[in-house]
Amino acid sequence: MNERHPNEERLADWADRTLKQLPARPAPATLAPRVLARLARQQVVPWHRKPWMNWPRHFQLLSVLLFAGIVGSVAGLLLPSLDAMSLSAATTQEWVKPVSTTMGVLSALGNAASLLLRNTHSWVLAIVLGVLASLYFSCLGLGAACWRIVANTR
């Protein structure tokens, strides 16, 4: 049913009539000077210090070509020499050592966590998760409150 109740219709008409009578709210006196000051600052900044999107079109095109040229040249120079590179087993082991140590620690921690999970009752887990979630939302709420205070005092 899309038909509106007569009272609803009257309310809609009243709201429309009332709201449409509202004049525009005057902008704060600071708005126009803010906009113009920002434009003046923008105009003083040389093109190469502006965001890339605001560069003149020909410089944008030139920069894309230049970038493609550099990437192409570097790739062209490096790819053949990569084939020629060979690493000794000792050097490779030296490089991999810190990674393998970290991996060992991580896998031990993972095993401990899985053991703990298997031997813990599900209701204990639920409580722990609940506490963690409430801590998270408390932090979020506190952040929101701080943000509102800061935003309202701007």
Place this chain on the structure above:
Amino acid sequence: MTDPAPFESFVLAYQDMVFSTASRLLGNDAEAEDVAQEAFLRAWNHWENLAGSPTAGGWLKTVTRNLCLNHLERYRARWKMFSDLAREDDEGEARELDFAAPDTLDQNLLTRDQRVLIETALQKLPKDQRVALVLYHFEDMDYADIAKHLRVSLGKVKTDIFRAREALQKKLQPARESVGV
């Protein structure tokens, strides 16, 4: 380099419209001023096409509206849970709003006090209700368009607008009687 003088006149001519649109949609004057500034900076970037164009005002209004909706969307997920609570907490706080002097006889139908009352009531509506109501009555968008822009269901838009009107009616009962309904 473009001459900024005509642009300055453009800013002065449209600043009230841009600020009104932003402040009614966002319900916050400080954020509205930031969005208004951004809208004018975008206008400057398109100044070659906008200067002297009869559709410049419409373009600016659409850009302002979209910037506001983007702004609201950006903060929606993060602050949704808390914003409505905070707004209810602010209920008792009366804030004075500024109004331009009326320049037509029609605008005199509402007194200054009534206009302050309405704008204050608008700002205090829950965000979802205020945005839907403003898009419907000030931006002349239909329900389907609003639902599409806000990415919510048509039913929610209708309910939000109905509740917003009801809330306004309750808050403005004396004003309503004096404008005659």
